[in-house]
Amino acid sequence: MGSPITLDALRVLDAIERKQSFAAAAEALFRVPSAVSYTVNKLEEDLGVTLFDRSKRKAQLTPIGKMLVEQGRLILKATDELTHMAQQSASGWESELRICIDSILLFEPVYTLIAQFQKLHPWINIRVSEEVLGGTWDSLIADSSDLIVGATGESYKGDFSIHDLGEIDFVFAVAKDHPLVEEGQPISNKSIAKYASIVVSDSSRSMPNRSIGLLDGRSRITVPTIEKKIEAHALGLGVGFLPVHRIRERLESGELKSLQLASYESRRSKLIMAWRKDNQGKALAWFVDKIQEISSQLV
Structure with missing residues (x-):
């Protein structure tokens, strides 16, 4: 009845x-x-x-x-x-769009776009996730996200559309009161070896793991995200490389110090935005266009 x-x-x-x-x-x-x-x-x-x-x-x-x-x-x-x-x-609009942002990026510019989008299309749900290194690509390959922003490393083409978002620079940075600050520069590998290396763990579930900030041969403190790595550096827990765009204010305030290394090699990483070629959703297309426009703000 x-x-x-x-x-x-x-x-x-x-x-x-x-x-x-x-x-x-x-x-x-x-x-x-x-x-x-x-x-x-x-x-x-x-x-x-x-x-x-x-x-x-x-x-x-x-x-x-x-x-x-x-x-x-x-x-x-x-x-x-x-x-x-x-x-x-x-009419081609998704009921939900899943955006995966790599930990290395600043989230605020993407949040600003989400706020703009919600005013235009309040009925569409936006799901934001955070992954690290291979985990970002993993989320797209496993179809747990529709759009990945800020992926680094090898580009997986084939079924995916790829757009370069630019490059980011890394510097070797330590806390302002770290003992290495008092040593003469450039800092030798022997001096660096005395301290733990702060590394970010890869969040990939099915792809080969990578790490950011790895200094071979050193003891490690592994943290889950770039944000936590920066915090660990600022507390003097260890040393390593950090993305310049994420620590600019801390460098300017003196909270973190950038040091030159004797065996210095320029560290730079290319950032990628990617999505599936067969995804013709209008919400996806809107974010792809807008993120391309603000790519300089992400780094």
């Missing part, structure tokens, strides 16, 4: 509660008052409950009536959202 609570009945109850009278509700719904009264009476009869206290001059809901209106509004809202989502999907 079907429920007597229909969407039409819920809309009638909602209108009566908002307008505080059957007549006003009928006018708002472009119906005659008798039609509104019939809908309410029929619902009360089918449910075996009283929804309105008719001893009052104004239409006043009973406790059961209030509960039905409150819960009914949630159903009406969900129905409206589902209708809009179906219409969006038919």
